[in-house]
Every structure is written in C-alpha cells, then in structure tokens.
Amino acid sequence: MAEELIVASGGKVERYEVLAAQVEALLAGEDDVVANMANVAAMIHHTFDFWWTGFYRVVEGELILGPFQGPLACSRIGYGRGVCGTAWKEGRTVVVEDVEQFPGHIACSSLSRSEIVVPLWRGEEVVGVLDIDSRELATFDDVDARWLERIVGMMRL
Numbered sequence: 001m002a003e004e005l006i007v008a009s010g011g012k013v014e015r016y017e018v019l020a021a022q023v024e025a026l027l028a029g030e031d032d033v034v035a036n037m038a039n040v041a042a043m044i045h046h047t048f049d050f051w052w053t054g055f056y057r058v059v060e061g062e063l064i065l066g067p068f069q070g071p072l073a074c075s076r077i078g079y080g081r082g083v084c085g086t087a088w089k090e091g092r093t094v095v096v097e098d099v100e101q102f103p104g105h106i107a108c109s110s111l112s113r114s115e116i117v118v119p120l121w122r123g124e125e126v127v128g129v130l131d132i133d134s135r136e137l138a139t140f141d142d143v144d145a146r147w148l149e150r151i152v153g154m155m156r157l
C-alpha cells in the first residue's frame with residue numbers, strides 16, 4: 001500500500017469509497033489492533049480534516065481512550081455517559097447535529113460542534129467506539145453513519 005494517503009477530490013461518498021478501499025488494504029497487511037486503530041483514525045481524520053477522530057476501548061466497565069488524531073481528550077468515559085457512553089449502552093451509532101443540545105455531552109474541546117459515535121462490535125458485544133468531532137454544526141448524517149459502520153466493521157477487534 002502506498003505510504004501517502006490519497007485523498008479523493010470528490011464529494012463525501014467518493015471520499016468514503018476511497019477511504020474504505022485504503023482501510024481494506026491496510027487491514028489485509030496488519031493484525032495488531034492498536035496499530036490498526038491508529039492508522040484508521042489517521043486515515044479518516046485526514047480524509048475529511050475533522051477536529052478529532054479516535055477510538056475508545058471498553059476496559060473493565062468503562063471506555064478508555066485509545067489511538068486518536070487531534071487535541072487532548074478525556075481519558076475515561078463511564079457507561080451511558082456522554083455521546084460515547086450512550087452509543088456503547090444503546091449499541092447504536094449516535095449522530096449529534098449540535099453537541100450543546102445533547103444532554104450530558106462531554107466537552108473535551110469547546111471547539112467541537114457536532115459529533116458521531118459508532119460502536120465497535122466483537123460478536124454481540126460492544127468492545128469500543130469510534131468517536132469523531134467536527135468544528136461545524138451538523139457535519140454528520142446517515143451517509144457518514146453507514147460508511148463508518150462499514151469501515152469499523154472491517155476491523156478485527
């Protein structure tokens with residue numbers, strides 16, 4: 001795989017198509033979960049120039065910060081807390097158009113305006129989440145949800 005990220009110049013779907021192919025190629029050559037989380041976070045982050053892109057892993061009943069791109073973030077998040085803990089508890093992707101309207105949102109950065117959190121599944125169990133923050137309102141929709149679910153679904157966790 002080329003070392004350089006190829007960022008498609010088209011719209012959102014075209015970018016996700018290229019991104020998914022890059023992630024598939026990456027995962028074919030590496031089994032280490034942390035290395036793959038780190039590179040998948042980097043690929044997503046730099047494809048779209050998001051504000052923060054990263055993983056939290058479920059460890060002994062809480063979410064603990066994993067590989068990410070972006071500024072400093074909260075290290076630990078409780079079950080059902082914030083957007084991340086809600087996605088974990090409810091076992092579904094949570095799209096937040098305006099973080100100020102989400103009860104219990106955990107503000108790791110005051111610049112974050114909208115957010116998407118996608119659960120990571122191992123069989124029937126949520127073992128972590130992918131969290132992405134944007135500096136703009138309403139960045140994420142069902143298109144992002146489906147593509148990001150597909151991308152994290154390719155990871156061996």
Ligand code: SME
Binds near residue numbers: 052077083107
């Ligand atoms: N906003 C998240 C916390 C994680 S940071 O955004 C990286 C939440 O409410 O769960």
